[in-house]
Amino acid sequence: MATEAHAAEGATGYIIHHLTALRVGEGFWSLHLDTLFFSVLLGGVFIWFFKNAAEKATVGIPGLAQNFAEMIIEFVDQQVKDSFHGHSKLIAPLALTIFCWVFLWNFMDMFPVDILPGIAGLMGIEYLRAVPSTDLNATFAMSISVFCLIIFYSIKIKGPIGFAKELMFQPFGPWLTPFNLLLKLVEEIAKPISLALRLFGNLYAGELIFILIALLPWYIQPLLSFPWAIFHILIITLQAFIFMVLTIVYLSMAHEDH
16 A cells, blocks of 8 residues: 555655665666566575475475475476476476576565565665566676576587587578578577566566556555456466576577587
8 A cells, every 4th residue: 555655755656666676886887776676586495495395305295395395396396397398407497496496586576565665664664676577787686697698508519610600501501601690699698588578577567567557546455456466476377487488499409510
């Protein structure tokens, strides 16, 4: 629910306040402290949960945490088996990390929009954006990391010369090398851009809708926020799944040696 102080600023001021990151520095060297804080915190939650489930795992009757962890691991492992055609010990753990971490990023969008910023306000923090995936810096950081792995494995599997040949000679042969190179560069650069923008766009739009609902009278908010929250659970899960699957597919393509 929008606070009276923010209501006095008007709808525009309220929206801008919630979409402004807590940052230090200027320009390229600015750091979004809220994105960094929640990313590290949620990464710690992911590590703690699976570590705790592994330490308490039993061959007898499994507990709820073990069942849930095994279900996620089996689900991710099946996606890797279906989409990845190379041999690597990194891909399955990477896919699991991406799916869980991105899902936890997105799940922060399920908190009421005024709760965490309100708590931060009591601590003297003026701005707080609690959903890392609504920060383009975070989504691009994740996608660029995947892009670096794509380039690394392309060179490792195909060799520097093989990778260079793929860039210059496919798909139209050596006589159209400049055109081949242009197409290949566009194709490769589009991978991290599409990964980052897809995740950012969907979660930013979802967060904006929650903020707009919070501007409505209190007696109307539950009628809209509850159905949207249920639908949004599907969105945040689907976006984590898409990011994971595309990562697996891109790395599988990098492992193909023509």
